[in-house]
Amino acid sequence: MPTYNFPIQSKLPEIPTSIFAVMSGLATEQNALNLSQGFPNFESDSKLIQLVNKAMVSGKNQYAPMPGIFSLRKVIAEKMERLYNVSYNPDTEITITAGATQAIFTAIAATIKKDDEVLIFKPAYDCYEPTIELFGGKTIAVQLNPEDFKIDWQEVRKLITDKTRMIIINSPHNPSGRVLSKNDMLQLESLLKNTNILLLSDEVYEHIIFDGEQHQSVALFPALAERAFITASFGKTFHNTGWKMGYCIAPAELTKEFRKVHQFNVFSVHHPTQVALAEYLQTPSNYLELGGFYQEKRDLFLSYLKGSRFEFRPSKGTYFQLLNFKNIEVSS
Ligand SMILES: Cc1ncc(COP(=O)(O)O)c(C=O)c1O
Numbered sequence: 031m032p033t034y035n036f037p038i039q040s041k042l043p044e045i046p047t048s049i050f051a052v053m054s055g056l057a058t059e060q061n062a063l064n065l066s067q068g069f070p071n072f073e074s075d076s077k078l079i080q081l082v083n084k085a086m087v088s089g090k091n092q093y094a095p096m097p098g099i100f101s102l103r104k105v106i107a108e109k110m111e112r113l114y115n116v117s118y119n120p121d122t123e124i125t126i127t128a129g130a131t132q133a134i135f136t137a138i139a140a141t142i143k144k145d146d147e148v149l150i151f152k153p154a155y156d157c158y159e160p161t162i163e164l165f166g167g168k169t170i171a172v173q174l175n176p177e178d179f180k181i182d183w184q185e186v187r188k189l190i191t192d193k194t195r196m197i198i199i200n201s202p203h204n205p206s207g208r209v210l211s212k213n214d215m216l217q218l219e220s221l222l223k224n225t226n227i228l229l230l231s232d233e234v235y236e237h238i239i240f241d242g243e244q245h246q247s248v249a250l251f252p253a254l255a256e257r258a259f260i261t262a263s264f265g266k267t268f269h270n271t272g273w274k275m276g277y278c279i280a281p282a283e284l285t286k287e288f289r290k291v292h293q294f295n296v297f298s299v300h301h302p303t304q305v306a307l308a309e310y311l312q313t314p315s316n317y318l319e320l321g322g323f324y325q326e327k328r329d330l331f332l333s334y335l336k337g338s339r340f341e342f343r344p345s346k347g348t349y350f351q352l353l354n355f356k357n358i359e360v361s362s
Contacts, residue, residue, distance in 0.1 A: 069272075073269075085301070090305045094298040098298070101305075106311070112314065123282055125292055127278055128274045130262060134158065134261050136291045142165045142196065143166060150170070152174065154171075154198070179203060179206035190221070196230055201233070207347050212246055215250070222257065233245070234261065237320040258284075259279070261277075263275070263276040268310075328344060340358070
């Protein structure tokens with residue numbers, strides 16, 4: 031095995047192992063049930079799998095266009111119109127990506143320069159911080175209150191400086207399952223007024239939302255949408271996380287910058303899956319019924335935990351359910 035014998039100037043010297051790898055390692059070591067992987071253990075809809083097969087057999091196996099196939103971008107635009115009454119141009123404002131992670135990476139790469147400050151809310155999905163740092167940016171972390179994970183907008187206001195370039199929000203939130211309210215969005219709107227701060231809204235759990243809560247997409251708020259990258263994940267939505275398919279929606283000027291990076295880090299993404307998704311999304315019940323589907327699973331899971339020493343607030347969305355183990359003794 032060749033060995034590299036020169037000093038390494040790591041671009042990310044502080045990056046720890048992902049929490050998913052740590053927890054999965056511990057579960058294997060302790061022979062415990064692993065509930066912390068962040069992906070479902072049931073199959074995707076067989077209709078969708080058949081549509082991918084059909085696209086492969088019918089020869090959709092060469093590069094797709096750089097921004098994604100038009101029929102998929104068009105059906106996403108129609109979905110945005112139907113759900114949020116907002117019109118995005120599929121030609122200039124929607125780009126198909128290799129999962130939301132690539133969309134987030136690309137949005138940050140396209141906009142964050144050395145010494146720019148980016149506000150994130152912690153705990154946060156683990157790709158935000160290293161990506162900001164990779165491009166010379168500085169992460170400004172706002173710690174969420176562990177009791178209810180609510181955002182203290184007064185605290186956020188105090189952290190805004192003339193170097194603040196971007197704020198990243200995520201609702202429904204990984205890992206707390208908290209959903210931002212309309213009031214949260216209005217507070218954010220007032221905070222960003224008269225600034226040139228960009229917004230990255232990670233909406234991968236848009237359809238996995240419970241108890242009648244409404245997803246407050248940034249798209250519903252024109253003063254936010256005009257400065258926002260919205261990132262989404264088909265992998266999360268259709269529980270096929272291994273397919274790594276997603277998209278980014280942003281105003282044309284921002285999409286232009288986004289695509290300058292996108293075309294050189296992936297160029298384009300898996301063609302047959304795009305063809306399949308374009309057809310599958312024609313049936314809105316395929317995504318509109320997901321809230322109920324996952325809520326049943328959450329309720330069943332929590333019914334098993336009732337009477338245990340875990341404390342919890344039912345998650346309002348996402349794949350996640352936090353449990354407080356303060357009543358359980360840890361023997362060292
Ligand atoms: C909040 C959040 N954003 C983005 C992603 C990544 O989505 P994808 O698998 O489509 O890259 C995840 C995955 O866990 C997530 O929880």
